[in-house]
Amino acid sequence: MAEDYSDNFLAKWLAGELSESELEAFKASDDYEAYKAIINTIDSAELPTADLSKKYEAFQTRIKTQNNSLQENKSSVKRIIPLWVYSLAAACVILFIGYRTFFQLAEYNTDFAQQQVVMLPDGSEATLNADSQLAFKTFGWKTNRELNLNGEAYFKVKKGKTFTVATTQGNITVLGTEFTVISRPKFFSAQCFEGKVRVSINGEKSVILTQGMAINVQEGIANQYNFREKEPSWLTDESSFIGVDISEVIAELERQYNIKVKGKALLKPAQFSGRFTHNNLNQAALTIFTAMDIPYRLLENSIEILSY
Template identity: 45%
Template sequence: MAEKYDDTFLARWLANELSEKELKDFEASEDYEYYTQIIGTLEFAEFPQHDIAENLNATLYKIEQQKTTPKKARKLYPYWMSGVAAAVIVVFSYLFFFQNIKYTTQQAEHLSFFLPDSSEVVLNAYSKITYSRFNWKNNRKVVLNGEAYFKVKKGQTFQVETEQGTVTVLGTQFIVNNRDNYYNVICYEGKVQVTVSNKTPVILTKGKGYTIKNGTHESYSISDSTPSWIANESSFNNVPILEVINELERQFHITIEGKDNLKPAYFSGRFSHDNVENALKTIFVSMNIPFSFENNKVTIKK
């Protein structure tokens, strides 16, 4: 008597999560070619973005309603649904597992979420992360534009890809900041490897940071146990003043004009996200930069 499986069988097949025996038996069945043909067709199809679970439930309901006479169900290995309904499951499982997931934040916004393996990510303001849930167990990779804090569960290699470099870990806590002309990685726990084009990979352990600013590569040490912006405060260690000004803009709903009037300089210090006027004074007054502030617009004077 054939072994029966639950209704996650096709979804697990698409995600490469079948056991060796399940896969071998399925490939030897008469239904294997039928479903590989469906997947082959889907490779070239384009689908609108909808609520997958809702559409699946609605489609299966319609199938049940349209059954006017008893029919001999097509035997799908492993015998859990008719051919038509199973094909629907394949389609929606394909859409679900092959979808790229995207998280974004706007100015003055942080966002916390979990990846499929329960690794935690916190996005800083004005940032974006994308990843594919398909085969996540064996391909833990996200693409980052902006800044994010990661608490990675131990498992297969985990990668954070950016335009400026790749961070590779097994299980640890760290941040990656990838902005225009600025790249920064800090390890808070465990160990990470930073790979940048044409450079020897850099290994960071707890309390170590690595940055690229204005084309200069630099390693340094920190004393913080978590990113300051998690606690609504931005801190800087010898960071170009333009990046500090851009961070002010990201953390508050303000526009800053006159950036071309800035002279080359570096800033070390921090500002709180609680009060915009205090934050402006912390940066501009301490750096002797003349400015005006009115109607949520900052103007940097010559």
């Protein structure tokens, strides 16, 4: 005979929060394989929650109809499918709805010239810089604090389980600290403002950064350096760089002002150290291009690099 498992019990099972004794008892039950088989198919399903709710209502109606029919004909009709099977299926529909609702990724995106503060489930905080994307699972967060980042973000991490920022170029792992991560197609960087962080670059190189230490990775070459800032400069409307390729600096200028810089193919290899403001495009252009001896022309919604 099947056990009557509550939604809360099933949710704890999905989150990996059952005790060893609870899990062993569940695995020994008649229902375990049935629930497991249904959950194994959930990730490939594409039905939105609204449709699931409608299907569940229809399913309940079908069960009631079946039960009434069985009651009316119980003297002459042999019940082939036990009622508990229908109850199990109904519970799985509820579980399916909850799974799709709570296990979906929380996703945040910033546009050009935009920043956004994201409060994480444990009270940690992530501030996204312009043109950045952050995603993480909210359910079971306390035991699996992992996020996926594409772009740039500043993290203030509460102490707790290991906290990991995963990017396409490397992972940053901490317990509780403050740090920034930049993950762009051709540029990767991490700065530690407090505590200690472990930076793993493409699974090949691992370095430990403490307060005031940073690392840039360009064209596969890693460069460690020290800095004095107490927080990222872009939180106060400035972008700062130490030995960063000029093409990355110009790409950041485009993100912060939501403009296009034309003629980038004319750029010669060079590294830029300095900063530019986010609230005066003319001043920002002077700071970058004049300092690097790059001729340019400021247009209405763009900047054009001239031959040099």
